[in-house]
Each structure stands twice: as structure tokens, then as C-alpha cells.
Amino acid sequence: MDSDTARERALDAAEELFYGRGVQSVGMDDIRGASGVSLKRLYQLFPAKEQLVEAYLERRDVRWRGRLAEHVERNTDPVQRLLTVFDWLEGWFAEDGFRGCAWINSYGELGATSDRVATQVRSHKRAFRAYLDGLVAAAGLPNALTGQLYLLAEGAMVTAGITGSTRPAAEAREAAKALVAASRP
Known part of the structure; x- marks a missing residue:
């Protein structure tokens, strides 16, 4: 998956989860699970x-x-x-x-x-x-x-x-x- 696709997937998942549940109740592992973007890649995109x-x-x-x-x-x-x-x-x-x-x-x-x-x-x-x-x-x-x-x-x-x-x-x-x-x- 290229960087643009990974970024969009991560942002889509973040929007759904952050807006739906609140920022502090959502961890990066939740974003990984919802986006299908590996944790390593997530942290490359968003340190x-x-x-x-x-x-x-x-x-x-x-x-x-x-x-x-x-x-x-x-x-x-x-x-x-x-x-x-x-x-x-x-x-x-x-x-x-x-x-x-x-x-x-x-x-x-x-x-x-x-x-x-x-x-x-x-x-x-x-x-x-x-x-x-x-x-x-x-x-x-x-x-x-x-x-x-x-x-x-x-x-x-x-x-x-x-x-x-x-x-x-x-x-x-x-x-x-x-x-x-x-x-x-």
C-alpha cells in the first residue's frame, strides 16, 4: 500500500473512531485495526x-x-x-x-x-x-x-x-x- 493510500485509510479510521468515541479513548492500535495500516506504517506517517x-x-x-x-x-x-x-x-x-x-x-x-x-x-x-x-x-x-x-x-x-x-x-x-x-x- 502506498503512502497516500495508507494515510487516507488511517485518517478515515481516525475520523470515525475519534469522532465516535473521543480522541483519548482511541489508541493507535485501534486505528491500526480499523484502517488495516500496520502500526509501524502509522507511526511513519504520524510519529x-x-x-x-x-x-x-x-x-x-x-x-x-x-x-x-x-x-x-x-x-x-x-x-x-x-x-x-x-x-x-x-x-x-x-x-x-x-x-x-x-x-x-x-x-x-x-x-x-x-x-x-x-x-x-x-x-x-x-x-x-x-x-x-x-x-x-x-x-x-x-x-x-x-x-x-x-x-x-x-x-x-x-x-x-x-x-x-x-x-x-x-x-x-x-x-x-x-x-x-x-x-x-
């Missing part, structure tokens, strides 16, 4: 588990933000695009196996002890906030709205992860709708 966690979060970030943008861009109205973010969150919360935000979960487990993980989490959250900022600007709304919408979305993610309900997305959407309406000139 430390922390590097595997970092790569998992980085790869998931690209896919997560891409799916969000693809969904939002289907709507042509700039104001509606902001609200569509919450519709996308609701769909994500309804997916089989949803366990909350992978970055918040990873930060909760390792953020205090792993600079690599904390950096990945902060990068993801900054990128999400910047994406919202672009949507707010495109809608011609005050940029102060970005922080408010960001907190609504993040709060919905945490609450949905804890409760296992999609309802936080709908509630956050209604609050966002009221904020948007109050912010319009």
Missing part, C-alpha cells in the same frame, strides 16, 4: 498520535466548510444566505452519528495540553467566523452582527451535541432572523 489528531481535524475542516458553503451558495439572496447557515446546521445535527462539533470536542479533550490541537481548533473557528463575516458584509449588514450570529451557531452546535436534538438550530435560526431584521436599515 505521534497528536499529529494524527491534527491531520484529522484539518481534513475534516476542509470538508465541513466546503459542505456548508455549497449549501449556502444555493441561495441567491444575500440575507437569506445568513439564515441558510442555520438550516445547514439543522441538517448536520440530524445526520446519523452526530456527536457535536469535532473541534469543540477535541478542544475539550486536548486543548489544554496540545498546542497542535488548540491551533487546529482556533483555525477552524476563525475560518467559520470569517465566512459568516463575508456573508454579513455581502448582505450589507453591520459587521457587529457577525459575532452575534457566530455565537448563536456555536451555541447551537454545543447544545445539539449535548442534547442530541436538531431543535437548537431552529431556535438559533429564529434568533438570527430577529437579529438580522433589527439590523436592517
Whole structure:
């Protein structure tokens, strides 16, 4: 098996196991068993588990933000695009196996002890906030709205992860709708 294939298999297994069970409860031997990549090869690709966690979060970030943008861009109205973010969150919360935000979960487990993980989490959250900022600007709304919408979305993610309900997305959407309406000139 070439390095690219081994890396993808390892990352696929890591994503499934880390997201499903938590980073600290999964050992490299679990990754080996799920991926079919030998332990020796795993450590060649990722000399430390922390590097595997970092790569998992980085790869998931690209896919997560891409799916969000693809969904939002289907709507042509700039104001509606902001609200569509919450519709996308609701769909994500309804997916089989949803366990909350992978970055918040990873930060909760390792953020205090792993600079690599904390950096990945902060990068993801900054990128999400910047994406919202672009949507707010495109809608011609005050940029102060970005922080408010960001907190609504993040709060919905945490609450949905804890409760296992999609309802936080709908509630956050209604609050966002009221904020948007109050912010319009």
C-alpha cells in the first residue's frame, strides 16, 4: 500500500473512531485495526498520535466548510444566505452519528495540553467566523452582527451535541432572523 493510500485509510479510521468515541479513548492500535495500516506504517506517517489528531481535524475542516458553503451558495439572496447557515446546521445535527462539533470536542479533550490541537481548533473557528463575516458584509449588514450570529451557531452546535436534538438550530435560526431584521436599515 502506498503512502497516500495508507494515510487516507488511517485518517478515515481516525475520523470515525475519534469522532465516535473521543480522541483519548482511541489508541493507535485501534486505528491500526480499523484502517488495516500496520502500526509501524502509522507511526511513519504520524510519529505521534497528536499529529494524527491534527491531520484529522484539518481534513475534516476542509470538508465541513466546503459542505456548508455549497449549501449556502444555493441561495441567491444575500440575507437569506445568513439564515441558510442555520438550516445547514439543522441538517448536520440530524445526520446519523452526530456527536457535536469535532473541534469543540477535541478542544475539550486536548486543548489544554496540545498546542497542535488548540491551533487546529482556533483555525477552524476563525475560518467559520470569517465566512459568516463575508456573508454579513455581502448582505450589507453591520459587521457587529457577525459575532452575534457566530455565537448563536456555536451555541447551537454545543447544545445539539449535548442534547442530541436538531431543535437548537431552529431556535438559533429564529434568533438570527430577529437579529438580522433589527439590523436592517
